[in-house]
Every structure is written in C-alpha cells, then in structure tokens.
Amino acid sequence: xxxxxxxxxxxxxxxxxxAELPSIDWIVDDARVKRLSQDYFWFSPVLKRLxxxxxxxxxxxxxxxxxxxxxxxxxxxxxxxxTVRGGGTGNYAQSTPLNGGLILDxxxxxxxxxxxxxxxxxxxxIRLSDFDQQSRPDGWELRCLPSTxxxxxxxxxxxxxxxxxxxxxxxxxxxxxxxxAIKAMTVEAEPRIVELSGPEAxxxxxxxxxxxxVLELEVALAPAHPWLENIVVFEDFDRALDCxxxxxxxxxxxxxxxxxxxAPIPGYMEALKDFLPEGCxxxxxxxxxFNEAAMKQIVGExxxxxxxxxxxxxxxxxxxxxxxxxxxxxxxxxxxxDRGLTYIQCSFQPGRNLEQVRQLEKLLGxxxxxxxxxxxxxxxxxxxxxxxxxxxTTDERLNEIMQIYRDHGVGIAxxxxxxxxxxxxxxxNPAVVMKKLAFDPHGLLNPGKLRGWEIRDQxxxxxxxx
Amino acid sequence: xxxxxxxxxxxxxxxxxxAELPSIDWIVDDARVKRLSQDYFWFSPVLKRLxxxxxxxxxxxxxxxxxxxxxxxxxxxxxxxxTVRGGGTGNYAQSTPLNGGLILDxxxxxxxxxxxxxxxxxxxxIRLSDFDQQSRPDGWELRCLPSTxxxxxxxxxxxxxxxxxxxxxxxxxxxxxxxxAIKAMTVEAEPRIVELSGPEAxxxxxxxxxxxxVLELEVALAPAHPWLENIVVFEDFDRALDCxxxxxxxxxxxxxxxxxxxAPIPGYMEALKDFLPEGCxxxxxxxxxFNEAAMKQIVGExxxxxxxxxxxxxxxxxxxxxxxxxxxxxxxxxxxxDRGLTYIQCSFQPGRNLEQVRQLEKLLGxxxxxxxxxxxxxxxxxxxxxxxxxxxTTDERLNEIMQIYRDHGVGIAxxxxxxxxxxxxxxxNPAVVMKKLAFDPHGLLNPGKLRGWEIRDQxxxxxxxx
Numbered sequence: 001x002x003x004x005x006x007x008x009x010x011x012x013x014x015x016x017x018x019a020e021l022p023s024i025d026w027i028v029d030d031a032r033v034k035r036l037s038q039d040y041f042w043f044s045p046v047l048k049r050l051x052x053x054x055x056x057x058x059x060x061x062x063x064x065x066x067x068x069x070x071x072x073x074x075x076x077x078x079x080x081x082x083t084v085r086g087g088g089t090g091n092y093a094q095s096t097p098l099n100g101g102l103i104l105d106x107x108x109x110x111x112x113x114x115x116x117x118x119x120x121x122x123x124x125x126i127r128l129s130d131f132d133q134q135s136r137p138d139g140w141e142l143r144c145l146p147s148t149x150x151x152x153x154x155x156x157x158x159x160x161x162x163x164x165x166x167x168x169x170x171x172x173x174x175x176x177x178x179x180x181a182i183k184a185m186t187v188e189a190e191p192r193i194v195e196l197s198g199p200e201a202x203x204x205x206x207x208x209x210x211x212x213x214v215l216e217l218e219v220a221l222a223p224a225h226p227w228l229e230n231i232v233v234f235e236d237f238d239r240a241l242d243c244x245x246x247x248x249x250x251x252x253x254x255x256x257x258x259x260x261x262x263a264p265i266p267g268y269m270e271a272l273k274d275f276l277p278e279g280c281x282x283x284x285x286x287x288x289x290f291n292e293a294a295m296k297q298i299v300g301e302x303x304x305x306x307x308x309x310x311x312x313x314x315x316x317x318x319x320x321x322x323x324x325x326x327x328x329x330x331x332x333x334x335x336x337x338d339r340g341l342t343y344i345q346c347s348f349q350p351g352r353n354l355e356q357v358r359q360l361e362k363l364l365g366x367x368x369x370x371x372x373x374x375x376x377x378x379x380x381x382x383x384x385x386x387x388x389x390x391x392x393t394t395d396e397r398l399n400e401i402m403q404i405y406r407d408h409g410v411g412i413a414x415x416x417x418x419x420x421x422x423x424x425x426x427x428x429n430p431a432v433v434m435k436k437l438a439f440d441p442h443g444l445l446n447p448g449k450l451r452g453w454e455i456r457d458q459x460x461x462x463x464x465x466x
Numbered sequence: 467x468x469x470x471x472x473x474x475x476x477x478x479x480x481x482x483x484x485a486e487l488p489s490i491d492w493i494v495d496d497a498r499v500k501r502l503s504q505d506y507f508w509f510s511p512v513l514k515r516l517x518x519x520x521x522x523x524x525x526x527x528x529x530x531x532x533x534x535x536x537x538x539x540x541x542x543x544x545x546x547x548x549t550v551r552g553g554g555t556g557n558y559a560q561s562t563p564l565n566g567g568l569i570l571d572x573x574x575x576x577x578x579x580x581x582x583x584x585x586x587x588x589x590x591x592i593r594l595s596d597f598d599q600q601s602r603p604d605g606w607e608l609r610c611l612p613s614t615x616x617x618x619x620x621x622x623x624x625x626x627x628x629x630x631x632x633x634x635x636x637x638x639x640x641x642x643x644x645x646x647a648i649k650a651m652t653v654e655a656e657p658r659i660v661e662l663s664g665p666e667a668x669x670x671x672x673x674x675x676x677x678x679x680v681l682e683l684e685v686a687l688a689p690a691h692p693w694l695e696n697i698v699v700f701e702d703f704d705r706a707l708d709c710x711x712x713x714x715x716x717x718x719x720x721x722x723x724x725x726x727x728x729a730p731i732p733g734y735m736e737a738l739k740d741f742l743p744e745g746c747x748x749x750x751x752x753x754x755x756f757n758e759a760a761m762k763q764i765v766g767e768x769x770x771x772x773x774x775x776x777x778x779x780x781x782x783x784x785x786x787x788x789x790x791x792x793x794x795x796x797x798x799x800x801x802x803x804d805r806g807l808t809y810i811q812c813s814f815q816p817g818r819n820l821e822q823v824r825q826l827e828k829l830l831g832x833x834x835x836x837x838x839x840x841x842x843x844x845x846x847x848x849x850x851x852x853x854x855x856x857x858x859t860t861d862e863r864l865n866e867i868m869q870i871y872r873d874h875g876v877g878i879a880x881x882x883x884x885x886x887x888x889x890x891x892x893x894x895n896p897a898v899v900m901k902k903l904a905f906d907p908h909g910l911l912n913p914g915k916l917r918g919w920e921i922r923d924q925x926x927x928x929x930x931x932x
Contacts, residue, residue: 117755117756143718170718176716176764177757177759220756225584226583249845249847250643251636251844252637252641252642252643254643254686288686289583290583290646291686294642295643297664298642
C-alpha cells in the first residue's frame with residue numbers, strides 16, 4: 001500500500017471512529033488540525049524542512065479518563081496511529097505525526113488532583129502555570145519549569161521535556177526523586193491502566209509519547225518562595241561567567257535560575273533593552289527574596305551591576321517574568337529579530353565547564369553566540385548546559401559546529417533531529433522498547449520516532465536469553 | 467598584680483555590681499557557677515587538662531534586652547571580664563573563661579520574634595529545638611542543626627558552631643544567605659545596639675563571643691518537610707561510602723543528613739544495636755518522606771540493607787532521632803562506652819574526598835575509626851567532613867595523626883585547641899579584630915581566646931595605611 005492509499009484508509013477509519021464516539025470533542029477543520037499538529041520545530045531549519053507539511057488527520061480532545069479510554073480503544077481496534085499532544089511547546093516535532101493519524105490532545109484533561117506535604121498529583125494535560133497557581137496557596141510549586149510554562153503541560157514536560165528553571169537546584173526532571181509515580185494507559189482494544197513508580201515510571205520520560213499514554217503524574221514539589229528576578233550586567237565576559245557559577249553554587253542562596261547571555265545576545269531582548277546596556281554580558285538571576293543581600297554580596301565581589309529588580313508582587317502585577325527570557329525563550333527572542341538564527345543544545349563537563357565555555361567562545365565567537373544555563377546533573381554535580389545561538393549558513397556547517405563542540409569534550413543533544421535516540425547520541429534503551437511492547441503492542445503511538453522499535457525482535461530475543 | 471590578687475579584685479567588683487543590680491537573676495553558688503562555666507571540652511584530653519579547673523566567679527541570667535544592657539554596662543564600667551554562654555554544648559571551651567569573671571548566660575533571653583516567608587528572627591538564647599517547635603506549624607524550620615539541638619541555642623550555634631545536620635543542603639552556617647542579619651551590643655559603659663547584615667554580621671560568627679554580644683539573629687529557614695530517618699547497613703566499606711556520596715549528591719532527593727560510620731563505630735551505638743549487625747558499616751540517612759522511593763532506589767543500586775525506618779510521627783512519638791547519633795553525638799556515644807577515645811575534625815577535598823577517606827582508612831584503620839558527614843562547602847561543592855574517632859595514646863601521637871591527615875591533603879580543624887585562630891590553621895582575620903575593637907574596646911569579652919587581639923596595634927596601623 002502506498003502512502004496516499006494508507007492515508008485514505010486512515011481517514012476512513014477515523015470517520016468510523018467519530019461515528020462510534022459522537023460525544024467526543026473532535027476537530028477536523030484542516031487549518032486547526034494543522035495548527036494542533038505542530039510545535040516549535042521551526043527553531044530548527046532542518047526540522048522545518050522535514051515537518052512543515054506534516055499533520056494529523058483529526059484531533060480528539062477528551063475531557064476525562066473514560067473519554068480517553070474510548071478514543072484509545074477505538075484507535076487500537078481500527079489500527080489508527082495516535083500522537084499525544086500537550087501544549088505543543090516542544091522543539092523537536094515531538095507531537096507532529098510523521099504519517100497522519102489522530103492527535104490525542106490532552107489539554108482538557110487538566111485537573112490538579114491533590115497537593116500535600118511537598119507532593120502533588122495532576123492529570124497530564126494541566127498547564128504548568130495552572131498547576132503552580134493552584135498549588136502556591138498551599139506553599140508549594142513545581143520543581144522544574146521550561147520557559148514555556150504558561151502553555152506547556154505537565155504531561156508534555158514529562159514526555160518531551162528535560163527540566164529547565166529549577167534544575168539548578170533539583171537537577172533534570174529525570175533525577176531520582178523528582179517524578180514519583182505516573183498512571184499510564186495501554187493502547188489496546190480494551191485499554192488497561194497501570195501505575196508505575198520510580199525508575200519504571202521514568203522509562204516513559206522523554207520518549208515523545210512513543211511508549212505509553214501518561215494520564216496522571218505524581219511529582220515532588222518545591223517550596224513556593226517569593227522570588228526576586230534580577231538582571232546583572234558586566235563589561236567582562238569572564239567576570240560575568242565566574243559570577244554566574246559562584247551564584248549557581250552558593251548553597252545558602254535558594255535559587256531558581258542563573259542564565260548567562262554573552263554579548264551580543266542581550267541585544268536581541270528588545271523588551272528588556274532599557275536594562276541591557278549596549279555590548280553588555282548579562283546574567284538573569286532568580287533567587288528567593290530573602291536571599292537578596294547574599295546575592296548582592298556575590299554580585300559585588302565580581303563587579304556586576306544590577307539593572308533590573310522585580311519582586312514577586314511586581315512580577316505578578318506586570319506578568320513579565322525573566323523565565324520567559326531564559327532557556328529556549330532566549331532563542332525565540334533572538335529568532336524574532338533575526339530569522340537567520342538557529343541554535344544547538346549542549347552539556348558542558350562539570351569541573352571543566354567554564355574553561356570549555358571560554359575555549360568555544362574564543363574559537364567560534366561571532367558565529368556561535370554563547371548562552372548557558374546553570375544546573376545540576378542527574379548525579380547532583382553542578383555545571384552548565386548551553387543553548388548557543390548560531391548564525392545559520394548550511395546544514396554542513398551546523399554539523400561541523402556540533403562536531404567542534406564534541407571535540408572539546410562537550411556533549412551535544414542535537415535539536416535538529418526528531419528520532420528519540422538521535423537526540424541522545426543514538427543510544428537505544430532496550431527497557432524503553434520493552435515498555436512500548438507492553439503499552440503499545442501494535443506500535444500505534446507516534447510511529448517513526450523511536451528507532452529501538454525497529455529492532456524490537458532483537459531486543460526481545462536478547463531479553464529472553466538474559 | 468598577680469593572678470590571685472586580680473581574681474580577688476574581680477570578685478569585689480562583682481559584689482558591687484550585684485549590689486547595683488539586685489533585680490538580675492544572679493548565680494554565685496560555686497558548684498552551679500562551675501557547671502555553667504563548662505561545656506563539652508572533656509571530649510578532648512588536651513582541653514580537659516587545661517580547662518578542668520577553670521570557672522567564672524558568677525553567672526548572670528538576664529531576661530530581656532534592658533537587663534542585658536544593665537549587666538554589660540556595669541561590667542564595662544567596673545572592668546569585669548564577660549563570657550557569653552548559650553546552652554554550653556560547645557566542644558572547645560568556647561564559653562569557659564580562662565581567668566574568671568562573669569558568665570552572661572543568655573538562655574533565658576529566648577523568644578522567637580517572628581517567622582515569615584522563609585525567614586525567622588529570634589533572641590540569641592532560644593534553644594534550637596524550641597525554635598523549630600514554634601516555627602514548624604508555619605511550615606519552616608532551621609536550616610542547620612548541631613546534634614545538640616535540644617540544648618544548644620541559636621546564639622551559641624552562631625558564636626561557637628559550624629552547621630551540622632542540614633549542611634548537606636545549605637552548606638555551613640557561614641555560607642552567604644544562611645544568616646541574614648544580627649543585632650549586637652557593644653561592651654561599653656553605655657552599651658550601644660548595632661544591627662549588622664550579610665558579611666558584616668558574619669564577622670561575629672564562630673568567634674566564641676570574643677568580638678561582640680549577639681542579641682538577635684535573623685536566619686533564612688528551610689521548609690519543614692516530614693522527615694524519614696533510616697539506617698542502611700553494608701558489609702563492604704567501599705560500597706557503603708559510594709552509596710553515601712550518591713545519596714548526598716542526588717539533586718532530586720531532599721535530605722537533611724547522610725552519615726557514614728565505618729566498623730567498628732556502629733558497635734558503640736548501644737541504643738541502636740538491634741539495627742546494626744555485628745561488624746557492619748552503617749549509613750544514617752534522613753530524607754524527606756516523599757523521597758523514600760528514590761532513596762531506596764539508590765540504596766538498592768549499592769546493595770545496602772535498610773534496617774531502621776522511622777517516619778516523622780514515630781520520631782515525634784519516641785523522641786528518638788538519628789540526629790542525636792550523628793556529628794559529635796557519634797563521638798559522645800563512643801566515649802560513653804570507652805573513655806579512652808577522642809576524635810579529630812577534618813575536611814576532605816571535594817572531588818578527592820572518597821579517595822582520601824579510603825587511603826586514611828587503609829593507613830590508620832584500627833587506631834582511627836572512620837566517621838564522615840556529607841555536606842556542601844561554602845562555595846557549594848559537595849564533600850564530606852570527618853569526625854574520626856581515635857584510640858588516644860599521647861598528645862604527640864594525636865598531633866602525628868593530624869599531620870598524617872594534612873599530608874594527605876585533608877584540612878584539619880583541630881578540636882584540641884581553645885584559641886579561635888588555632889582551630890583555623892592559625893589565620894588571623896584583621897576584620898574580626900577590628901570588629902572587636904568597635905564592640906569591645908576594653909577587651910573584656912572572653913579574654914585570651916582571640917589571638918588577633920594581641921596584635922591589634924599592628925592591625926590598626928595596617929588599616930590606617932590601607
């Protein structure tokens with residue numbers, strides 16, 4: 001069967017399913033379906049080329065577990081591919097189907113179930129901002145937020161994200177102790193519901209929804225401090241970088257993020273231009289309000305100048321937060337000014353990270369603009385991850401730049417690929433594939449995104465021998 | 467004037483002061499004065515020899531700021547030496563006067579003033595346990611506790627302590643952001659009250675009350691999680707040590723302490739003997755209850771066996787906490803069994819700490835029993851501090867052991883000396899001396915404990931030139 005025939009068949013099946021389940025909220029209008037099929041993959045010229053014409057055939061927006069069960073069961077019976085979507089804020093086409101099918105949009109499955117003693121549980125489709133708004137009165141908030149927290153969902157962060165603001169304290173979302181448990185659904189004619197905890201739950205993390213449908217997440221929370229947002233500017237690259245690391249490490253200072261933006265990146269942040277003198281290197285620093293004095297002490301030691309200071313009330317009143325200028329929002333603000341830019345993602349080596357940042361700045365400065373975010377790794381060591389902005393010329397040069405980074409001992413999480421394993425140095429995790437086998441035996445979830453699925457027979461054989 | 471005459475003069479002056487201030491709570495009974503003059507210096511055979519016969523001539527126990535002002539003003543006018551005391555739980559004779567005088571016992575000056583938004587302020591004499599008991603209903607507790615928290619005061623911890631349980635997250639008490647401000651009183655005929663914040667406040671930290679009387683402390687707090695106390699046992703030294711570091715580092719696991727006790731130390735913990743199999747190496751691990759699964763995951767990876775598990779309610783009900791088996795309480799339990807033991811304090815080098823622990827265990831095992839506590843340093847790097855227990859033979863051998871540690875690159879904070887600077891590699895901090903000049907111009911506070919005071923003229927001259 002060729003692609004066109006296959007597509008036609010899927011459309012017919014979907015018509016049958018819609019007829020079977022009339023009470024579900026269906027979207028079939030082509031423009032809306034297209035919009036709901038896409039995410040921010042256009043940050044990458046490579047992915048933009050590959051995915052610009054990709055879309056699903058319909059979208060279902062179930063409101064409760066029973067509706068999800070009905071839709072998933074029908075897709076399993078009819079053999080319709082199924083791609084789960086949260087807020088659509090990913091960058092690697094995580095929720096864009098390669099070959100049509102149904103988008104299962106979970107954004108209406110969004111209740112906060114409970115918060116107590118530093119733990120919260122919610123339905124996967126809850127927006128991160130809504131979670132925090134509801135949990136903060138109890139004194140708790142999410143540990144990690146991507147810069148897209150206003151739109152992004154908890155299930156989306158788990159399924160396609162890494163961590164973000166907050167990882168400076170708690171490490172990536174995948175570090176033991178951050179995600180405590182999940183409830184997931186199998187893709188079968190009669191879908192089953194399974195509760196997973198600890199490392200088993202994490203087998204569904206960052207798999208782009210290829211190996212299970214996550215319904216609920218139980219996560220450890222962070223105390224919701226009143227936060228103070230600051231911009232600190234420097235004339236000197238090295239002093240700015242050293243100050244960032246000193247702030248990031250200081251154990252007595254409770255912090256949410258430390259972002260380092262080398263010149264000329266601050267120039268792209270047009271909404272903040274009053275606070276970013278021409279040619280400056282800037283830090284964006286979010287600390288607990290009560291630690292302001294300690295932060296200023298360290299900033300003073302490195303000769304930094306604070307040009308922007310907003311306390312929690314001001315942030316709430318203005319709805320402007322520096323979180324929306326950090327991580328990949330930095331890239332977005334730069335892209336708004338210059339569509340010829342793109343970026344890479346990299347992980348500097350603990351202990352050598354500042355040295356590596358300096359070497360690469362010397363080598364590639366001008367073409368690769370330095371942006372790093374400080375964080376703890378899974379094992380707790382402090383380092384920084386980079387999201388350097390690149391003046392894009394060709395795919396070859398982009399790959400060359402990534403190779404130069406690798407040659408300097410810097411890890412690359414390539415954001416110009418769409419296969420799960422390709423963003424992870426090509427490594428196939430057999431346990432992830434075995435989970436897909438259990439949760440999605442017919443291979444209907446987000447097909448084509450998990451390379452390990454193609455060699456499942458090999459993996460099964462190896463497991464049988466072990 | 468010889469020592470006896472000087473002592474007699476002090477006694478006469480104290481009689482005058484008592485007559486001037488009859489409403490103050492005075493203690494002059496010799497046995498009670500002696501008890502209130504001493505601390506736990508007897509952990510050290512060296513200090514025991516030096517301080518066993520030392521005591522004050524009287525004790526005053528003021529109840530409010532005005533009473534403190536009256537006593538301090540009178541001492542300044544009459545030239546009576548003044549030694550401040552909290553709970554008397556120090557180990558280096560911090561509050562034992564070398565040459566008599568008055569003990570200013572602040573244990574009745576003990577109100578919690580306020581707690582809000584992660585910050586608390588209290589009078590110096592508040593017991594750490596009372597602070598926590600009052601602040602916990604608001605969801606907050608102290609960041610760092612010594613194992614003596616039931617008796618020790620906040621002012622005492624600041625004046626003579628380091629940190630302790632909690633330093634695994636927040637570093638030592640002296641890391642920027644932990645102590646936000648203090649209120650201190652000068653020793654003058656008309657005592658003045660001064661508020662200090664940030665690094666200036668820290669100039670009075672760990673000075674044994676030699677350079678100012680701290681009245682109030684404003685400290686950043688930690689969220690009061692429900693804590694879970696665990697003992698994990700191992701047959702293998704290396705696996706136990708590796709597991710301890712993995713737990714200590716794990717960024718997603720909220721923790722209060724990770725203690726490593728090599729065999730045969732667990733054998734000294736008689737009250738816990740049911741949970742400590744003969745010859746085991748043991749970890750004591752206190753984590754947030756909701757992170758139990760993540761802790762067990764890591765413990766499992768290293769083959770540890772959990773033999774003891776008490777949740778917050780059980781700890782409250784039994785009033786038994788592992789905090790009172792960690793840090794210097796470990797030493798105390800061992801001393802209860804064998805008075806021929808003593809200890810040293812040391813700081814292993816981040817990145818090389820496990821290697822150093824192993825080397826020294828190989829070299830000195832049997833004579834020096836390994837006990838380490840994991841913590842973050844002032845700059846946030848993770849390492850462990852040691853409080854190894856030593857089978858004491860002679861002072862010479864004790865010094866030799868410390869030298870062997872130093873030769874292996876391990877820092878020693880010698881607990882067998884009583885001069886502030888001698889516990890800090892002999893380094894004189896001119897800023898500390900200048901603070902004493904401002905707060906205690908007549909040198910009446912805890913005389914003989916601050917070496918820098920002896921060369922104050924040199925320091926003043928250098929400051930004038932700078």
